[in-house]
Amino acid sequence: MPFNQKPQKFNASINTVEIGCGDKAIKLGGECTFPFYTFDAPMENAPKIGVEVSDLGIASNIPGIQKFYEGASTIGEIAKKAETMEGADFVCLRLEGGDPNGEDKSIDELIEVVKEVAEAVTCPLVVEGCKNVEKDTELLPKVAEVLQGKNALVMSAREENYKAVGAAAGLAYNQKVGAESAVDINLAKQLNVVMTQLGVNGQDIVMNVGSAAVGYGFEYVVSTMDRIKGAALSQNDNMLQMPIITAVADEAWSVKEAMATEEDMPEWGPLEERGISMEVQTAAAVLASGSDAVILKHPQSVATISKMIKELM
Amino acid sequence: MALTGIQIFKMTPKKNCKECGCPTCMAFAMKVAQGALEISKCPYMSDEALAELSEATAPPMKTIKVGTGEGEYTLGGETVLFRHEKTFVSKTRYAVSICTCMDDAAVDAKIAELQKVDYDRIGERMHVEMVYVNYEEGADKDRYVEMVKKAAATGKTLILGCKDPEVAKAALEVCKDGKPVLNGATAANYAAMNDLAKEAGVVLGVCGADLNEIYDTVAALEKAGNKNLVIDATGSSVKEAYANAVQIRRAALKDQDRTFGYPTIVNTAAIAHGDRNLQQALASLFTVKYGSIVVMETLDYAEALPLFGLRQNVFTDPQKPMKVEPGIYALNGADENSLCLTTVDFALTYFVVSGELERSGVPCNLIISDAGGLSVLTAWAAGKLSSTSVATYIKENVEDKVKCRKLVIPGKVAVLKGDIEAKLPGWEVIVAPLEAVQLVKFLKDLTA
Ligand code: SF4
Numbered sequence: 001m002p003f004n005q006k007p008q009k010f011n012a013s014i015n016t017v018e019i020g021c022g023d024k025a026i027k028l029g030g031e032c033t034f035p036f037y038t039f040d041a042p043m044e045n046a047p048k049i050g051v052e053v054s055d056l057g058i059a060s061n062i063p064g065i066q067k068f069y070e071g072a073s074t075i076g077e078i079a080k081k082a083e084t085m086e087g088a089d090f091v092c093l094r095l096e097g098g099d100p101n102g103e104d105k106s107i108d109e110l111i112e113v114v115k116e117v118a119e120a121v122t123c124p125l126v127v128e129g130c131k132n133v134e135k136d137t138e139l140l141p142k143v144a145e146v147l148q149g150k151n152a153l154v155m156s157a158r159e160e161n162y163k164a165v166g167a168a169a170g171l172a173y174n175q176k177v178g179a180e181s182a183v184d185i186n187l188a189k190q191l192n193v194v195m196t197q198l199g200v201n202g203q204d205i206v207m208n209v210g211s212a213a214v215g216y217g218f219e220y221v222v223s224t225m226d227r228i229k230g231a232a233l234s235q236n237d238n239m240l241q242m243p244i245i246t247a248v249a250d251e252a253w254s255v256k257e258a259m260a261t262e263e264d265m266p267e268w269g270p271l272e273e274r275g276i277s278m279e280v281q282t283a284a285a286v287l288a289s290g291s292d293a294v295i296l297k298h299p300q301s302v303a304t305i306s307k308m309i310k311e312l313m
Numbered sequence: 314m315a316l317t318g319i320q321i322f323k324m325t326p327k328k329n330c331k332e333c334g335c336p337t338c339m340a341f342a343m344k345v346a347q348g349a350l351e352i353s354k355c356p357y358m359s360d361e362a363l364a365e366l367s368e369a370t371a372p373p374m375k376t377i378k379v380g381t382g383e384g385e386y387t388l389g390g391e392t393v394l395f396r397h398e399k400t401f402v403s404k405t406r407y408a409v410s411i412c413t414c415m416d417d418a419a420v421d422a423k424i425a426e427l428q429k430v431d432y433d434r435i436g437e438r439m440h441v442e443m444v445y446v447n448y449e450e451g452a453d454k455d456r457y458v459e460m461v462k463k464a465a466a467t468g469k470t471l472i473l474g475c476k477d478p479e480v481a482k483a484a485l486e487v488c489k490d491g492k493p494v495l496n497g498a499t500a501a502n503y504a505a506m507n508d509l510a511k512e513a514g515v516v517l518g519v520c521g522a523d524l525n526e527i528y529d530t531v532a533a534l535e536k537a538g539n540k541n542l543v544i545d546a547t548g549s550s551v552k553e554a555y556a557n558a559v560q561i562r563r564a565a566l567k568d569q570d571r572t573f574g575y576p577t578i579v580n581t582a583a584i585a586h587g588d589r590n591l592q593q594a595l596a597s598l599f600t601v602k603y604g605s606i607v608v609m610e611t612l613d614y615a616e617a618l619p620l621f622g623l624r625q626n627v628f629t630d631p632q633k634p635m636k637v638e639p640g641i642y643a644l645n646g647a648d649e650n651s652l653c654l655t656t657v658d659f660a661l662t663y664f665v666v667s668g669e670l671e672r673s674g675v676p677c678n679l680i681i682s683d684a685g686g687l688s689v690l691t692a693w694a695a696g697k698l699s700s701t702s703v704a705t706y707i708k709e710n711v712e713d714k715v716k717c718r719k720l721v722i723p724g725k726v727a728v729l730k731g732d733i734e735a736k737l738p739g740w741e742v743i744v745a746p747l748e749a750v751q752l753v754k755f756l757k758d759l760t761a
Contacts, residue, residue, distance in 0.1 A: 003564070005524070037559060214623035215434075215618070215621075215626060216665070222626075223396055280593055280597070281593055282619065285598070285600070287598075288601040300590060304591055
């Protein structure tokens with residue numbers, strides 16, 4: 001008596017959101033199964049990988065990253081290099097220099113950076129703010145404006161500034177909008193509800209439901225994503241059917257395991273290896289939990305995760 | 314699958330003797346079906362009836378034990394597919410593989426290396442728990458047995474990856490007391506392997522070309538009376554391994570197909586041979602999705618630190634937060650004169666805060682008192698973090714050990730400053746910023 005295979009069919013699916021234009025445009029989401037459950041139904045679109053670059057340039061002390069970007073000095077050159085990374089589908093520009101507690105770059109200066117990157121790359125572009133709510137509220141609408149016609153993803157609208165960011169990116173300038181919440185299904189849903197009430201098309205929203213490096217409260221990430229995908233597919237909850245994008249690099253490279261020096265932790269071995277491991281394993285775990293796109297930074301992490309996705313498809 | 318009252322009634326002796334406390338056997342059967350009474354309350358049930366009933370009421374996934382002593386691990390016994398429904402109970406265990414295809418020097422190096430990772434993370438010992446000793450068809454039997462001996466000498470629990478009954482027999486001779494897993498039953502050899510596993514009293518691993526073959530072999534072994542099994546879900550590719558691991562677990566828990574109600578082994582060394590990074594990606598994937606034992610070619614500190622952290626997270630009780638032990642944690646080489654900071658014992662808070670403090674490079678004493686494993690605001694709201702709790706802990710556990718009299722409290726409970734100062738004469742209380750990420754700058758400014 002052979003095994004009685006019982007595929008799990010859902011009469012619902014995750015929205016498909018297209019980012020970028022032309023040949024290199026990518027589609028996020030579209031699946032009607034749990035992650036990589038290709039034995040239930042084919043997965044519409046493979047999860048995508050973005051390469052993170054920053055307006056601060058290559059601040060990294062990681063040899064593999066420095067080597068990869070060798071010869072690139074302007075942000076345009078860096079971004080151009082990033083899109084050639086093996087396995088990369090899009091580039092994610094982080095405007096961290098805007099942080100008032102950091103470099104506090106002016107909005108004009110940051111917009112110049114965005115323009116330069118947009119001109120340099122042909123792949124889809126995701127732009128992240130500086131995480132300071134007030135600054136982002138002012139900055140991100142201008143980013144949406146300057147990227148008109150590029151069909152970019154603007155990250156992120158949050159509870160505090162979704163009106164300004166959502167209206168500019170989603171309504172005025174026809175971009176895709178990232179909706180960022182803090183690892184909680186209800187917060188994620190609530191933000192989608194208010195954004196759509198504002199008039200933003202639900203089909204133009206990509207969720208960033210937050211993340212953590214593995215080992216750092218990652219159970220909340222797993223459960224939040226499990227529950228969101230469960231509600232989206234089995235209850236057809238269209239306020240949770242937006243694809244999910246996860247900024248892995250930022251979390252993975254800022255925990256102790258990826259930062260402690262070799263002098264402090266001799267038995268742990270090379271710092272670069274530790275950072276790659278943290279990034280690769282965190283990315284694999286968020287993809288296993290339902291993320292439709294991950295943002296990474298080390299070339300080896302991008303190549304590895306790209307290979308894993310290909311093998312699973 | 315649950316039995317109905319009528320089905321249970323048919324198994325009773327129908328004596329209506331009332332010894333079970335019920336007026337009739339029928340009434341008793343109904344209560345048992347509802348779960349209100351135990352079948353053992355009737356002293357007259359036949360052994361066959363008891364066996365059938367215990368089978369019917371058995372959990373959907375068996376709990377299998379491997380290894381002995383400190384190296385004894387419980388696999389399986391899961392009841393849910395998603396951790397928010399209920400706690401995952403049996404942690405994924407990690408094995409490093411050695412193989413007859415490696416030369417002696419490589420085997421020795423690997424055995425030495427796999428013992429290096431050994432550390433503590435929130436009260437849990439983290440180390441490579443198992444060694445997978447792989448036998449390639451046609452390799453020398455004696456050499457394999459020697460490898461098994463070397464692996465057994467590490468004290469780790471073994472998995473013998475061997476499909477040749479004669480070789481397996483010789484290997485079991487030298488390691489069976491350690492309760493290894495014999496991973497190598499197939500459709501072709503299961504009868505011989507079953508005899509070996511039963512005689513040695515070890516768990517038998519079932520392999521097969523596809524899910525149907527595995528399914529049939531498990532069914533045949535069960536029929537032969539062996540339910541002490543694990544299933545090798547590896548298959549021939551990454552895609553197949555994932556499809557197998559998910560479908561085996563789902564069939565058992567969602568569709569109540571007990572033939573697949575066993576723990577699984579996923580051997581990443583076989584499907585991502587020589588690709589360390591892909592193997593660690595897969596180890597992470599199969600920790601989240603349904604691998605009971607994950608085999609890798611290496612597991613050094615770089616790979617272990619995230620992997621064991623992930624496992625610790627995924628296998629926590631969703632109702633019970635992880636806690637760190639109360640105490641004084643000296644960071645960045647702090648001594649009795651270094652600045653004191655305090656926060657709650659919620660593991661996540663501790664990790665975030667201690668991570669930022671370490672990043673600052675400023676020597677400091679992080680004081681953790683018992684706050685019920687809650688985050689700062691929740692603990693404060695629940696009365697578990699108060700001026701009294703902080704002051705009492707400091708008086709009883711800190712004042713005699715630390716000379717510094719400056720205490721930094723979490724920004725979110727700035728309101729406690731006055732009260733703590735009143736209750737702790739001689740201490741200066743300083744309020745930290747609201748978010749942990751601001752700690753580095755704050756500390757640098759404070760100690761500048
Ligand atoms: S003890 Fe057993 S035999 Fe007697 S009434 Fe109860 S069920 Fe029937």
